[in-house]
Each structure stands twice: as C-alpha cells, then as structure tokens.
Amino acid sequence: MKKIITISREFGSGGRTIGKRLAEELGVPCYDSEIIEKVAVESGFAEEYIKDKGEYTQPSLIMGLFTNRTLYTGPSNEDKIWIIQCKIIKELASKGPCVIVGRCADYILRNRDDLMKVFIYADIEERAKRIVEHYGETHEDPIKRLKDKDKRRAAYYQHYTDMNWGASRNYDVCLNSSVVGIEKSVKILKDIALNAD
Amino acid sequence: MKKIITISREFGSGGRTIGKRLAEELGVPCYDSEIIEKVAVESGFAEEYIKDKGEYTQPSLIMGLFTNRTLYTGPSNEDKIWIIQCKIIKELASKGPCVIVGRCADYILRNRDDLMKVFIYADIEERAKRIVEHYGETHEDPIKRLKDKDKRRAAYYQHYTDMNWGASRNYDVCLNSSVVGIEKSVKILKDIALNAD
Numbered sequence: 001m002k003k004i005i006t007i008s009r010e011f012g013s014g015g016r017t018i019g020k021r022l023a024e025e026l027g028v029p030c031y032d033s034e035i036i037e038k039v040a041v042e043s044g045f046a047e048e049y050i051k052d053k054g055e056y057t058q059p060s061l062i063m064g065l066f067t068n069r070t071l072y073t074g075p076s077n078e079d080k081i082w083i084i085q086c087k088i089i090k091e092l093a094s095k096g097p098c099v100i101v102g103r104c105a106d107y108i109l110r111n112r113d114d115l116m117k118v119f120i121y122a123d124i125e126e127r128a129k130r131i132v133e134h135y136g137e138t139h140e141d142p143i144k145r146l147k148d149k150d151k152r153r154a155a156y157y158q159h160y161t162d163m164n165w166g167a168s169r170n171y172d173v174c175l176n177s178s179v180v181g182i183e184k185s186v187k188i189l190k191d192i193a194l195n196a197d
Numbered sequence: 198m199k200k201i202i203t204i205s206r207e208f209g210s211g212g213r214t215i216g217k218r219l220a221e222e223l224g225v226p227c228y229d230s231e232i233i234e235k236v237a238v239e240s241g242f243a244e245e246y247i248k249d250k251g252e253y254t255q256p257s258l259i260m261g262l263f264t265n266r267t268l269y270t271g272p273s274n275e276d277k278i279w280i281i282q283c284k285i286i287k288e289l290a291s292k293g294p295c296v297i298v299g300r301c302a303d304y305i306l307r308n309r310d311d312l313m314k315v316f317i318y319a320d321i322e323e324r325a326k327r328i329v330e331h332y333g334e335t336h337e338d339p340i341k342r343l344k345d346k347d348k349r350r351a352a353y354y355q356h357y358t359d360m361n362w363g364a365s366r367n368y369d370v371c372l373n374s375s376v377v378g379i380e381k382s383v384k385i386l387k388d389i390a391l392n393a394d
Binding site: 002119121164166167168171173174175176179181184188191192196 | 199372381394
C-alpha cells in the first residue's frame with residue numbers, strides 16, 4: 001500500500017479537487033493550504049507571498065545571471081521558504097498516511113518507499129474554462145495566464161529539484177483529467193494506492 | 198468511448214504485454230509486428246531492418262550536421278520507412294477499434310477524436326531484469342543497453358514528431374508498470390477507454 005500520495009498538478013487541471021476527493025475516499029488528511037499556513041508561521045512571511053514564492057519562479061531567479069543578484073548576499077527569500085517548506089512537508093508525511101498537493105512534495109519525499117507520485121494535467125482549453133469559473137475573468141487572456149504559470153512553475157521545479165516538471169518518469173501515474181474525468185481519476189488512484197506494494 | 202488506443206512504451210517496461218492483454222480484454226486487434234510486416238512488404242526492406250529503423254534514430258541522423266549527409270541526396274531509408282509507416286498505421290486505424298503498440302502511432306493519429314494515448318514506463322532495474330529474462334544476456338550491461346535504447350528512441354521521436362518522448366502532456370494516461378503492475382494497468386486502461394467521451 002502507498003501511504004503518502006503527492007499530487008503535482010497543472011494550474012486549472014482539477015488536481016487539487018482530485019487530491020481532496022482522494023483523501024476523503026481514503027479517510028486520510030489532504031495537505032494543501034495547511035502547508036502554506038505552517039510555512040507562514042515559521043518564516044514570518046505572509047501567506048499570499050508564500051503561495052506564490054513556494055511554487056513559482058520569480059523573474060529574479062531566471063534573470064539572476066544578468067543582474068547584481070549574482071553577487072552572493074545570502075539565501076534569498078525563495079530559498080528560505082524552500083528550506084522551511086521541505087521541513088514541514090517531511091514532518092506532515094511522518095505523521096501518517098496523507099495526500100499532499102503541489103509544492104514539490106514528490107521530490108522532497110522521493111526517498112520514501114510508501115510514496116505514490118501523481119501528476120494531473122488537462123487540455124489547455126478546459127483549464128482556461130475552469131480558471132475563469134473558479135477565479136473569475138481578468139484583463140489577461142486565460143490561456144496566456146496559464147502558459148505563464150506553467151513556465152514559472154516548471155522553472156521553479158527545475159531550479160530546486162533539477163528535474164523536468166511533467167516528465168512522466170518523475171511520477172508513478174500521470175492522468176489527463178480532461179480525458180479521464182475527475183471522479184474516475186479519484187477511483188483509479190485509490191485503487192492503485194491500496195493495491196501497490 | 199476511445200476506440201483507438203496507442204501504447205508508447207519504454208523497452209522492457211511490459212508495455213507490449215499490456216497492449217496485447219488490453220486488446221484481448223476489449224476484443225479488438227493489437228497491431229505490433231503486423232505493422233513491421235506490412236512496412237516490409239511495401240518498402241522492400243527486411244523486417245529486422247525496419248524493426249530498428251522505424252523506432253530508433255541512427256547515429257547518422259544525429260551526426261548529420263557534421264557529415265556529408267547534410268548534402269541533400271533525397272530521402273533517407275529512415276524517411277522512406279517513416280512515410281510508409283504513417284500510411285499503414287492510418288489504414289489500420291481506419292479499419293476499426295484496435296490497440297497499436299509503439300512506432301509513434303500516438304503522433305501519427307493525433308487528430309482523431311476517438312484516440313487514447315498511453316505511455317508505459319518502469320523502473321530501470323525492473324526493465325533490466327525483464328530484458329535479460331526475455332532476450333537473454335549479452336556482453337553489454339543491460340542498464341547501459343536500456344539507456345542507449347531510450348536515447349535513440351527519444352531522438353527518433355523528436356526528429357519525426359518534434360515533441361519530447363515521455364513528456365506526460367503528449368499522452369492521456371502514463372503508468373509506471375513497476376508500481377501499478379501489468380494486470381492492474383490493463384484493468385485501468387480498459388476502464389478509461391470504455392468510459393471516456
């Protein structure tokens with residue numbers, strides 16, 4: 001049985017909903033906003049700031065090579081958040097079976113034998129529809145917003161884990177929720193988690 | 198319902214077995230060696246030659262830029278095989294529901310609405326064990342053989358499709374057969390194929 005399940009997901013793919021429903025089905029906690037709250041308490045940074053800095057690369061990280069930031073001035077805020085985030089995710093996983101959504105938990109917990117790593121993605125048109133429904137319209141085209149988010153999330157993942165975000169080999173199961181559906185994904189993941197060695 | 202299922206797979210991952218079992222479960226044909234036979238008849242090349250050239254890049258394709266091959270001398274044997282392979286795969290899919298293993302069928306049939314694209318991979322130690330069991334020992338280390346095969350297959354896929362082989366977004370479902378298991382993978386894929394829109 002796989003006791004710790006990490007759900008990495010594209011923004012707007014329904015991955016968070018799948019994580020919450022899966023945790024309900026398995027009768028275990030789902031950690032998502034709890035992680036942000038805990039990192040906020042421990043780091044002193046605001047939750048909104050962590051929400052963004054704990055999963056998305058900032059332009060400064062990409063541009064580092066071309067700016068004064070190459071002059072080492074100690075760990076950046078992103079690095080401080082990363083270190084606290086790693087510690088909190090390991091602590092949560094050590095408490096017992098759970099589902100953890102996002103925040104590179106797949107990489108942070110990679111050495112555990114009881115880990116199942118899931119990646120949820122979806123067709124970009126469906127993701128665009130979903131983010132407009134959930135978060136409302138903005139002045140920016142939703143597809144452009146998604147592509148920008150994907151790029152920053154992939155760069156963050158690459159920076160801290162040195163792996164490609166979304167490369168199937170980093171995960172045990174990858175599902176396109178547009179094709180498989182939210183409830184079917186929950187059913188499949190539950191089945192695998194309960195039956196895997 | 199998804200009527201045409203393509204199984205892309207890492208060498209030694211059990212993807213071919215999953216494809217065959219899935220086809221049995223669905224009561225549809227599984228095309229694998231049939232494609233090679235048909236390409237052989239149509240092209241005049243030997244089956245063994247096509248088996249390799251229809252999925253793996255040759256060093257000449259990688260080295261092309263640095264050799265006389267940049268001097269265009271008409272389509273290469275690889276290009277001729279690719280064109281015939283595309284035609285045959287489209288013909289087979291047009292005959293009715295089926296499972297097609299390998300040979301970039303996911304890309305060749307990408308415009309069909311009734312297509313389900315699957316990627317099967319596995320932990321390298323299990324793949325090494327499997328290829329030694331199936332194909333016997335050689336003088337070369339099995340893990341080195343696998344890494345070489347992966348590299349050549351990825352380069353072939355990239356060359357003809359301009360996409361990354363194994364990037365989850367190219368597929369609808371990606372399963373690590375070491376974690377999910379062969380029979381459970383068959384069950385999951387059958388369930389998705391029969392229930393997807």
